[in-house]
């Protein structure tokens with residue numbers, strides 16, 4: 415088996431150009447990742463190409479919740495809430511190191527759209543639809559209890575709150591750990607490989623022209639089935655056809671989050687509140703040393719490769735926070751980072767953006783391109799099932815030169831992602847305790863080890879072993895761990911650029927800018943050494959990262975223009 419390492423990219427390319435795969439997936443977000451995993455689990459030879467880095471689209475820019483979507487109950491989207499609600503438990507079980515269970519507080523105020531009765535009914539229904547286990551059923555709280563458990567909440571007009579369970583996830587790592595597992599099971603996945611056109615045989619798509627963005631070469635990959643899982647880019651990827659049949663079925667909506675230091679908004683659990691001026695629901699979610707707040711929902715028609723927050727969106731979120739947590743006095747000065755994501759929503763006549771369903775749909779063009787659009791991070795497994803089952807049925811009805819043994823079921827509900835190879839909950843707790851206990855030996859705080867464990871799970875020991883190779887050479891223990899993670903990323907997670915590591919693999923652009931500022935140069939030097947970059951490639955890496963680093967705070971300069 416070839417390692418999922420940047421150094422092996424050319425071997426993967428060679429493999430891909432030499433053989434015809436059964437399924438080629440375009441798009442390395444959560445949708446494509448899920449499809450690749452399902453395909454290889456069933457016995458297909460499958461590959462995935464991603465034009466940027468894995469998860470660099472919407473799948474690293476979500477609210478980072480594995481949830482049934484309580485607000486969709488208001489739109490009577492019962493099937494969606496039911497399916498994603500049930501999926502929560504499965505994603506939690508299969509990606510334990512990345513998913514954390516939290517109590518979510520849902521306060522309601524005098525004059526608001528939510529009241530005690532409506533909140534209670536909605537949460538009751540949510541518990542039933544999502545088959546929430548009894549010990550996680552909702553609780554309704556009186557005003558005094560609500561104030562006691564969340565003293566920062568605005569007390570004026572507060573009537574009470576609902577308390578229910580939600581699951582928080584590292585979205586980009588979930589995408590990556592699924593891809594890593596699929597590769598471990600025989601799939602091929604390439605980042606920086608862009609689909610630029612199709613190859614036809616008898617009028618049907620028989621392959622894809624792929625441009626290697628890093629080495630500026632173009633090659634052809636042949637496949638029985640090509641799946642367009644490119645999220646917000648779905649229309650563009652469909653338009654690459656020689657007789658394009660535009661999907662025109664997606665509407666793009668932008669959602670922004672802001673990040674403030676936790677000590678500026680030290681809430682005791684995630685809070686989901688109604689913004690009283692427009693009745694929109696907003697999340698405030700504590701995450702390690704920070705609290706993030708989002709999201710907005712506005713029509714989008716700009717550059718999709720690097721969407722950014724603007725000044726108006728940041729001020730809107732600050733105003734929302736000011737209404738519910740006035741004592742915190744959050745201002746623009748507190749905002750340390752932001753991110754913006756683009757939702758690919760299925761078009762429905764006469765509906766506003768927030769009313770549009772988050773459901774997914776699968777289409778097939780006359781020349782055979784299968785596109786999947788819409789959906790949610792939480793529902794990725796069921797979305798993949800729908801695509802692969804369509805292919806499975808067609809595949810079986812045709813004669814094939816090579817006939818693989820195919821399984822009717824992918825059993826992805828029972829497949830742990832990479833880093834989550836725990837035999838039981840007890841096994842999880844033991845490994846977590848063991849990793850935490852290494853803090854003395856590694857000379858860092860226990861919390862640092864806890865973060866590392868929640869990033870790498872059962873692969874943590876590999877990262878630590880790589881960090882220890884710097885003992886003697888580097889005296890700063892935090893830098894040793896940082897470089898251990900970097901080497902692991904390059905050798906096992908296809909890290910090809912500085913941004914891959916600092917953004918998609920570790921989220922430090924959003925939740926660790928101080929660490930980035932401190933270690934940027936040693937990280938760059940080690941990356942350049944390991945990847946054998948020349949001076950030009952090294953400075954291009956830095957330039958590209960700085961572009962992204964500055965983009966998340968670009969809204970600050972906007973008003974002074």
Ligand SMILES: Cc1cc2nc3c(=O)[nH]c(=O)nc-3n(C[C@H](O)[C@H](O)[C@H](O)COP(=O)(O)OP(=O)(O)OC[C@H]3O[C@@H](n4cnc5c(N)ncnc54)[C@H](O)[C@@H]3O)c2cc1C
Pocket residue numbers: 440441442443444445446463464465466467468469470471472473474475476477478479480481607608609610643644645646647651667668669670709754755756757788789790791792793
């Ligand atoms: C603000 C916001 C908050 C959200 N919050 C949640 C949440 O809390 N929970 C939840 O369940 N869902 C949430 N969602 C929805 C969820 O994030 C998305 O449904 C999901 O990430 C979409 O994944 P995707 O793989 O379809 O698209 P993407 O992640 O965008 O992946 C598509 C990929 O295709 C690649 N691509 C494009 N063109 C090409 C080409 N020509 N060749 C090769 N590759 C190409 C892109 O580079 C991209 O990486 C949220 C969405 C937004 C915007």
